Structures are given as structure tokens and as C-alpha cells.
Amino acid sequence: xxxKLSMDRRLGEAETVNASPDDPAAAGRATLQGDQTADRxxxxxxxxxxxxxxxxxxxxxxxxxxxxxxxxxxxKLLGRVADDLAVNGLADFSLRRAARAAGATHKVLLYHFEGxxxxxxxxxxxxxxxxxxxxxxxxTGGPDRLSLAEFVRAVWPVLISEExxxxxxxxxxxxxxxxxYAQLAREASRQYMPTLLAGCPEDWPDRRKLEVAEFILAxxxxxxxxxxxxxxxxxxxxxxxxxxxxxxxxxx
Numbered sequence: 001x002x003x004k005l006s007m008d009r010r011l012g013e014a015e016t017v018n019a020s021p022d023d024p025a026a027a028g029r030a031t032l033q034g035d036q037t038a039d040r041x042x043x044x045x046x047x048x049x050x051x052x053x054x055x056x057x058x059x060x061x062x063x064x065x066x067x068x069x070x071x072x073x074x075x076k077l078l079g080r081v082a083d084d085l086a087v088n089g090l091a092d093f094s095l096r097r098a099a100r101a102a103g104a105t106h107k108v109l110l111y112h113f114e115g116x117x118x119x120x121x122x123x124x125x126x127x128x129x130x131x132x133x134x135x136x137x138x139x140t141g142g143p144d145r146l147s148l149a150e151f152v153r154a155v156w157p158v159l160i161s162e163e164x165x166x167x168x169x170x171x172x173x174x175x176x177x178x179x180x181y182a183q184l185a186r187e188a189s190r191q192y193m194p195t196l197l198a199g200c201p202e203d204w205p206d207r208r209k210l211e212v213a214e215f216i217l218a219x220x221x222x223x224x225x226x227x228x229x230x231x232x233x234x235x236x237x238x239x240x241x242x243x244x245x246x247x248x249x250x251x252x
Contacts, residue, residue: 074112077102081119082126090169093120121183124170128191131167134158136195148247151199152216156240159220160227168228171221192217201251212250219243 084101085093095116099106113119135155139146146154158164167188174185196213204212220243223236 070112077104077109077112078119078122078126082123082130085120085123085166086127086163089166090120090173095119098123117180121187124167124184125187125191128167128188131158131164132191132195134161139199146199147251148199148212148216149244149251152220152240152243152247156220156223159224165228168224171225172228188221189217212247216243216247 080102081098084097088097093116095106095109098116098119099109102109109119113122135158138158139151139154170181170184171188174181174183178185193213196216197209200209200212219239223240223243226232226236226239
């Protein structure tokens with residue numbers, strides 16, 4: 001174990017760089033050196049790491065206290081891990097893979113996150129926030145409020161876009177192993193509901209807004225699962241049109 005930790009320290013060492021404003025390459029290396037220096041400090045605070053690298057941090061591990069600097073570093077690491085998930089999906093996700101994607105060590109990730117499942121959950125939430133942002137942008141491009149039918153038509157292309165496939169994997173994972181990953185599905189509902197509720201007519205009572213928002217969420221989630229599993233585009237299109245007609249009647 002001593003040998004392994006010593007190797008991690010050697011791998012984490014940054015070269016000495018004399019950066020110059022006129023030397024972009026040197027400036028880039030200086031930025032990397034700064035990140036690695038911060039990583040070494042975080043790793044020293046975190047203590048050791050478990051062999052294998054995929055276990056959550058043991059009780060008693062030192063954790064980030066949430067300082068502004070630490071939070072900024074955590075957000076940067078999370079963004080890199082989320083980018084990796086968007087490209088490579090959830091299969092074979094591990095702390096080792098996350099560390100490579102983040103350009104950090106296992107110990108640094110365990111300093112900022114509770115473990116591999118916490119990191120996975122937060123990365124999925126980050127990707128979903130990005131998708132919601134794109135969906136809202138697609139649905140609010142004009143000056144006038146869209147009807148609910150127009151809203152679902154606007155957001156559907158975003159939901160089935162190529163970069164969104166990993167979020168549908170997350171729902172499948174929550175269904176496959178709810179004991180460990182139910183949070184991924186619960187958080188999906190929590191993230192989407194405010195946008196759906198805001199899309200309902202303002203004069204509707206809260207109960208009616210909730211009923212319709214849940215109806216839209218469940219319907220779109222079902223279509224997404226069908227899209228990823230059967231690929232029956234004709235059947236999905238038929239069901240989607242029925243959803244649109246139902247929403248048009250609801251608002252009539």
C-alpha cells in the first residue's frame with residue numbers, strides 16, 4: 001500500500017514551469033500545474049485511498065468543508081466527469097475512470113465527493129440540468145407563451161438528441177437496481193417538475209397544474225424508454241400525437 005501511494009504521488013507531480021504571457025503553451029502548463037498543486041493539497045487533506053479505488057470514502061476521511069475555493073474546484077471536477085459520461089455513458093463507470101476524466105487522483109475525488117455513487121449521481125444531475133436548460137431555451141424562444149401542446153413539441157427533439165442518451169440510461173439503471181440508484185429517477189422528477197409546472201396556464205389551480213405536469217412527465221418518460229429500447233418511431237409518433245391532442249383539449 002505504501003508503494004502504491006508513493007506511485008500516486010509521483011504521478012501527481014507537476015513539472016516546474018516558468019509561464020510567460022507571450023507563451024500560451026507555457027501558460028497552459030502553468031494552469032495544469034496549478035490544478036495539480038491543488039489536487040496534491042486536497043489529497044493530503046483527504047488522507048489515504050482504498051485499494052481498488054471504487055469504494056466510497058471510509059468514515060473518518062477528511063472531506064471538503066465547502067469553502068468558495070473548494071466548491072469551485074468541485075464544480076470543475078464534476079463538469080469534467082459529466083463530460084465523460086455524456087460521451088461514454090454509464091457502462092463501466094468507476095472512480096478510476098472518473099479520475100482519468102477529471103485529470104485528478106482518486107484521493108482528490110474522495111475529498112470532494114462521498115464516493116463513486118455520489119459522484120455518478122451528481123454527474124447525472126449535472127447533465128440533466130444541461131438538458132433542461134436546452135429544453136427551456138427551445139420552448140421559450142419567442143415572445144409569447146407556448147401552449148402545453150406546443151411546449152412538448154418544442155422540447156421533444158431535445159429529449160431525444162444524441163447527447164441525451166446517457167440520461168435515459170440513468171432511468172434504466174434506476175429501474176434495474178432501485179435499491180442503489182432510485183435517486184437517479186427521483187431526482188429526475190424533482191428537476192423537471194418546476195419547468196412543467198411553469199408551462200401550465202397561470203390561472204389554473206395548483207392541483208390541476210400538478211396533475212397535468214405529472215401526466216406530461218410520465219408520458220414523455222414512457223416515450224423515451226420506448227425510443228431507446230424498441231426504436232419504433234412510427235408507434236412513438238402516434239402516441240406523441242395523442243398526447244398533443246389531449247393537451248390541446250385540456251387547455252381548450
